[in-house]
Amino acid sequence: SQQGEEDPQALSIQEGENATMNCSYKTSINNLQWYRQNSGRGLVHLILIRSNEREKHSGRLRVTLDTSKKSSSLLITASRAADTASYFCATDPYYGNNRLAFGKGNQVVVIP
Amino acid sequence: SQTIHQWPATLVQPVGSPLSLECTVEGTSNPNLYWYRQAAGRGLQLLFYSVGIGQISSEVPQNLSASRPQDRQFILSSKKLLLSDSGFYLCAWGGTYGYTFGSGTRLTVV
Numbered sequence: 001s002q003q004g005e006e007d008p009q010a011l012s013i014q015e016g017e018n019a020t021m022n023c024s025y026k027t028s029i030n031n032l033q034w035y036r037q038n039s040g041r042g043l044v045h046l047i048l049i050r051s052n053e054r055e056k057h058s059g060r061l062r063v064t065l066d067t068s069k070k071s072s073s074l075l076i077t078a079s080r081a082a083d084t085a086s087y088f089c090a091t092d093p094y095y096g097n098n099r100l101a102f103g104k105g106n107q108v109v110v111i112p
Numbered sequence: 113s114q115t116i117h118q119w120p121a122t123l124v125q126p127v128g129s130p131l132s133l134e135c136t137v138e139g140t141s142n143p144n145l146y147w148y149r150q151a152a153g154r155g156l157q158l159l160f161y162s163v164g165i166g167q168i169s170s171e172v173p174q175n176l177s178a179s180r181p182q183d184r185q186f187i188l189s190s191k192k193l194l195l196s197d198s199g200f201y202l203c204a205w206g207g208t209y210g211y212t213f214g215s216g217t218r219l220t221v222v
Contacts (some may be wrong), residue, residue, distance in 0.1 A: 030208060031208070035211075040200075040216070040218065041215055041216060042118075042202055042214050043156075043204075043211070044213070045211065045212065048209060048210060088155070088156070092208040092209075098144075099146075099158070099161060100211060102155060102156045103155065104154070104155035105154075105155055107153075
């Protein structure tokens, strides 16, 4: 079953603004990952955060993880039109089957 | 470096026709391989995964099948396509630290 559930599902912002999206999951995890999917393309791995980490940065991306609340957030700072995409979280369940569980995705539209 | 190739990029097939989508991986050996389907504006549905040659696990009973004839080759097939098979098909390889996805095949069954 899908663990990740992103919220909100659609976000429209102006270029230069920050975009924040959330992901919640149901069971203990080893790590959580975020992916980006441009329209009509495959998913691209953005960042991984381990269960013992609380925050991680990569360029304009900032990911937080709260294992007590079983949630994660992805922040994109100073958004650009090129950030327009769908963003998916995926979890590696602690008691899982060594397969990632993907959420339903967040669509982000950055208006130039 | 590792690369994944998936083809064709788009496909329009009539109902009842067969299907064969191919995915190959380069630069790694014995990869875990996956086939996903994505309906328009929706999330990913895992169809099949494989941990080795000839080892296929099916996640969802459907009109599709998968095969892994070689270590780095993963094929998605159907004998007779249904309208409901339309969608965006993605191949991926990887493990619990991350997947690498192919560029996808847009299948339209008419």
